[in-house]
Amino acid sequence: MTTTSPGPVTARKATGSAPATARTTAAPATDQWPAVRPHLSSFDPDAFVRPVDRFVWEPVPVPHTGPAPDRPLAGRRLLLVGESAALVAAVSTELGERGALVVRSDPGTPLRADGWDGIVDLNVMGETYELGDTGWQSALTRTTEAIRAAYRRWADEPRFGRHVYLALTRLGGLSGHGDGEVPQPLGGIWAGLAKCLPRELPAAGIVVVDLDRADAGAIADAVEREYVRPDQFEVGYRDGVRHVLAGRPAPACPPGGSPPGPGDTVLITGGARGVGFAAARAFAESFGCRVVVTGRGERPEASEVNALDDEEFTAWRRRRMSGARTPQDLAAARGDIRRADENRTVHRNLSQAAADGLRIDYLRCDCTDAGQVERAFAALGDGPQFVVHNAGIDDPARFDRKSAESVVRTVDVKVTGFANLVAAILARPERRARLRLLSNVGSLAGRMGGMVGQIDYAAGNEALARLGFWARDNLGLPVQTLCWPTWERLGVIANYSAAVRYVSTLDPGEGARRWVAELASGHTDEAVFLGRIGAVLAPGQLRGFGMLTGHPDLPRLHALDHHLGEVEEYEIFRSLRTTRTWEADRHPCLSEVRVDGAPAVPVGVVVEHAVAAGDWVVPEGWPLLHLRELRGLRVRLEGLRFTGGSLTLHREARGGHRDGEWCVDVTVRDTAGADIASVTLVYGPEPAGHPPVRTERSSLGQPTGAGRLSWADVVFREARPEHGDEGLLALDPVLPADLWTVPFPPEPTLAPAAIETIVRETDRRSVRTSAGFLTIGRLVLSPGAQRVDELRAGAVPGRWTGLRAGVGVLLAEDVGLTD
Known part of the structure; x- marks a missing residue:
């Protein structure tokens, strides 16, 4: 809810006693005095679009508040999951010595869904990332199965913090920010997942703890400190000092960089529709450069359906649906309509760009397929000067309704897609030499938690930001990450009216202008674009905004x-x-x-x-x-x-x-x-x-x-x-x-x-x-x-x-x- 400030009070002149009749002062205009305490800030989807502010996040030392209870883990029944059986065993022993009742679920142990109080998730901690690693997939599958097993029981539990999900990561102890290498950037998957969980499990305690080492004793110490009384969503320990991430305004892009010119090429994954194509047009218009957008299928050709306008396509869709007679027919019809709509949009976008004289081309490229990525780079000669990793999937559904396979698939587009792009860049020295910027397209869903149904989407986007830090600091590549809110009626968000209840949307024109500035600056950091915070908040989520400064x-x-x-x-x-x-x-x-x-x-x-x-x-x-x-x-x-x-x-x-x-x-x-x-x-x-x-x-x-x-x-x-x-x-x-x-x-x-x-x-x-x-x-x-x-x-x-x-x-x- 918004507690709004009333407008100025107009002083009245002293005029003596008033007559014994009703006062004739007119009621104030509605915009003079706002209504009393609107019940939450549920905003009109057509009106809740405003300029966004640019923020950056940085770690700051913050001690844990209040005294810690004696033996806080005593009697707690904890499910311990992780990809490294050796680390799970060592941490299990440490937690047991602190009084916890540990139920293990490592690669050699099947999941036992028998009423544990909380989940301590070691995921891929203990493994150092190598480009293209796929061990995260089995770890994420295990996490998904564990949360799904607990989901209904935790959702029905009103006691706040009775159940806790605590994810451990090894991003360097500062959540991937600050100086130093990022040993395991894929911990970002679990950071994004955890920060989105309160949307669906609002009474559960949620915290992400980042450490600078994968030591069983240090892990157990952190769990003991943070499990019972989580103060913030994300905390980190470097050299024993506790840090949290603080967001602050950073209104201008850093100076420098070498923006694209007419002789340069910008490659955009998944850029043929929505937000990606809005960026493609903005780059082509602003820089005069060539822009190559990609999609999973062949370039759509002219056809009867692709030539339909919106009204005609609506009629065609209605006819197609009316012909379905069985559930199988209905599923097939919906698939046909979705593909037709996508192809029609891509065809219209490319045709309009050509008519406007913009140098926008299309290549088939599924970024999760290393062979297709290599062929796309090969088609561009010595490679593009700028790469924008924009491809993504948003398949909204509550987490308990998602299969582990679908969760992995959503994250895979961001994680494997990035790895394939980096591998293609490094495959030939001339490509690496030509590259001036690799720009990741992230999301507020990863940085601050997405909407209901976006847990896997948030996980993929937050992993992408951490992979950007890793590639910059470990490989020396120029990588930036831009975390966007929902663009007004553009992009992969399936339910726009629901999205604006979480955060205000971004006008596409403003988004395009900001994207042009970010690309031109060539900075290699994470920038977050944040508008107004909407109605949908859980009490525990206030902790996620506790270190945010300079926001309206x-x-x-x-x-x-x-x-x-x-x-x-x-x-x-x-x-x-x-x-x-x-x-x-x-x-x-x-x-x-x-x-x-x-x-x-x-x-x-x-x-x-x-x-x-x-x-x-x-x-x-x-x-x-x-x-x-x-x-x-x-x-x-x-x-x-x-x-x-x-x-x-x-x-x-x-x-x-x-x-x-x-x-x-x-x-x-x-x-x-x-x-x-x-x-x-x-x-x-x-x-x-x-x-x-x-x-x-x-x-x-x-x-x-x-x-x-x-x-x-x-x-x-x-x-x-x-x-x-x-x-x-x-x-x-x-x-x-x-x-x-x-x-x-x-x-x-x-x-x-x-x-x-x-x-x-x-x-x-x-x-x-x-x-x-x-x-x-x-x-x-x-x-x-x-x-x-x-x-x-x-x-x-x-x-x-x-x-x-x-x-x-x-x-x-x-x-x-x-x-």
Whole structure:
């Protein structure tokens, strides 16, 4: 969800008492005040396209936070998988000595799917990579079978971190970045796979640990440190120092390089359609060079089907499908239509390029076939000056529905394709001499985790980036990797509307311009292009963004994290259970309120904490919903007091559809299990309307006593009557930075000054023998409720209207305090 900042408040002139009629101030334009807390940031696929920012990732030393538990692996039942039987045996012994119950699955041991708690994956660790190695295929098959065996049980487990997938890699201890060689770049397969797993197993603990040596003792030490409390997706240990990868903006390409010219050739694997062909056109147009694109089949010739326009092809497809009579006929028809569509697109692309005078040619070349790659290079004389490895497969399906063979096939296009290209370059000295750049086409799916159904796609792309580091540092080849988001309605992504819920898409024109600049620069590093971060997040994935700096969504991500706390249970689309501890005086708002003379957490903080639970409990499909109301709010004020300088809140939230509305019931309890607060959050597809504002006589009346609560009047200053009207109270603004001393203080959902003033005024007028319970029948939140200028006490007792620039933006009904 996005916690949006409201627009500026327009100050009103003092004009004396208002007449006893409805105010005539018009409701604000929708673009002036954003809606209150849109329920997740589900974005319109046709609108969520923005310029991307260029980022680079680099390792930074970060110690593990908090004390490690004593013997954290004791009693843990771990499945240990790996390609090296000797290393699996040695690590098994080490982990056993630390109390783990190890179940082995190495090349000589069949998989035993009998309820292990977690998977420790050694994959190809212990093997040094040689160009063209294929041992990764059996290792990935073993990993796939292990995850599939655990998949349903882990998916049904709500306890957060109850099951853990921990992948070990040997990329040099810095995840392939930094100085030094990369011994085993294919560890990138498992890094990409792991970072995408939270999309499908959101309650599982996921971590990738990169080491600078394949030593059984070092591996066991790392597992012991990282298994129980994974802080980040990726950590590395070099010379015993713990590192994590941090992303930072790098807006400009490094200077230098020798861009293609009219006498140069750019070879693009898989470049005849989609993103690859957009790049081919951009290169040919910008540099005047020759571009050769490739595909697995022969160049499509002119034909009746290839000549059809889009409307005619749609009719042809409908006729072809209507002729299917059996499931076999249907499968054949779909295959024919897919091939026809691909051939028609390639034919149209090449024909249009020729008509535009662009030097774009086509060669048949399946990059996973070394012979075909060699023939393609041979057809180009002494070889191309630039090679772009763009070929890829995206076959979206949940991981438990994919065969090991299909997973290997998807990764193979990136991994074996790269190896074959490098082998062809090195096969002849003149080819190596002519090569100025080998550019890998990677993806955000590998760098930061892809969408549901993309685990194997992410694995292949992340392996490609690590292979690029290896070829650069070990072979001295000029290799760069570009990690792209989804291009708007281009590329291999099968479901565009779903893709934009994960990350914003890239305008193809901007993508082409950026690609031209990257190729011209000739840099040999990884560049990541990242737009807005979308709706589809799991609580554990916030760790993946923890070291990201300079991104426009950081305030939103930090706001999500601020109220999240420690996740104990999470069922996607159903429920969340967390624990959060607030420490007295840690933030300004936690030094402000006293309940019966004892320091306490403000009511507004607990209400925001309850509201924030709804960010994670969402309907299937992540529709765009808006928080419209809080119903049945009940707060036990005595429960807000600090005990021993802190207050621990156990929060439970459960969502479901009720009378056509999405409702999330939230309960906040203390450590003894007693309720502190409860409320129902009500969402709808549109924001709530603005409540009318009338100036009828107020029912506020005079205070009846000193009240049981008190405020320091530092953060929440006492409201004052406006224009001599005791029922209209002017509020001093309270900004997020007034409440929280954090780099990105979260924007409130309800105006803090308004909530505390309602509580204060109600407390003053309530006679009771204890702090008692605050109850509010309902709180209606309209656009602008984040900031309130004035509060109007209604003619009906317990009714308040919040105003912003004279417009009603907040309505509280049935407000009371009782024993």
